[in-house]
Amino acid sequence: MKMCAVIPAYNEEKTVGKVVEKTRDLVDEVIVVDDCSTDNTFQEAKKAGARAVRLIINMGAGFSTRVGCDIAANDGADIIITLDADGQHDPAEIPRLVQVMEEKGLDIVFGSRPVNNEMPLIKRIGNTGLYWISYLLYKIKIKDTQTGYHAFTREAYEKIRWESNRYGVVSEIPVRVAKNGLKYEEVIIKTIYTDKVRGISVLDGLKSGWMMLLWRFQR
């Protein structure tokens, strides 16, 4: 069974190498998609042993992740794991995500950040709002819909292959999971919050909520 980790990265030269190093022994291949960074992200990823691909223009996290997953799927990966390059997702959680997926015969596992006091207040409010939107519109119960940490089978990827090019991807995945009736579960993961962790802004969160509403009626 082939496992591939897909790491989208944009200007993450300081963290991407460490993330790749921690990930490479846990999977068969680490694919880093450098979203046209202006720093040495590409070189650092390659130096750390990843299969690095560089986009010629900046296209966004959703796009980079999709390209990485396409490469993984084309190369016959049975399980694809997506995680962030900024170091907020601990690669050591990968075996647990895969184990839960295999034991329960799931199509996808969400690595959810615990919604507690450790999570910044604004993210907590946003996550709670998006949880209720996704539950009311799609009957999907994921506490942290905005996580970028997933493990899914290749067959599941073909069903959830998203169209969002930017951060909307994290909202589109649960929507597609619900619409395709895929078996899912969330696993609470250890999350490292640092000042440098960027991620989803308030505006992105509002856009996600709006898009969830549109997808309910469009697709």
Add this chain to the structure above:
Amino acid sequence: MDDVIVEVSEMILIQILGVLFGLAMLYVTYDYCKRKGLKLKDIAGWVVLWCVFILVILFPAALLFVTEKLNLTRAIDLMMIASFVVVIYLIFDLYSRIKKNERNVGKMVEAMALRDAGTDRRT
């Protein structure tokens, strides 16, 4: 009598400003066309728009038959509504063009990335 003179002079001032604005926009359109190497047909719509704008400013009475039918009191109200509609249409048009371009650029970037990775798109 004085009130009427003030009203007429105010109207003429607005008309002069309107015509100057219209002429300035015609020049900007011409200059843009010249610098970007566009052809007349590419900007014909804008030339017509600004010419109509100047004519309406000069002869607002020409729109009276429309304003009366729409229960509008002034020609300027009609122009404001028409401008709003045009702006909304232009935003929609630009939005759909940007989305289309974004999709095309995305396909190109994706194809290049997959080619560099030595794999072809299967899904």
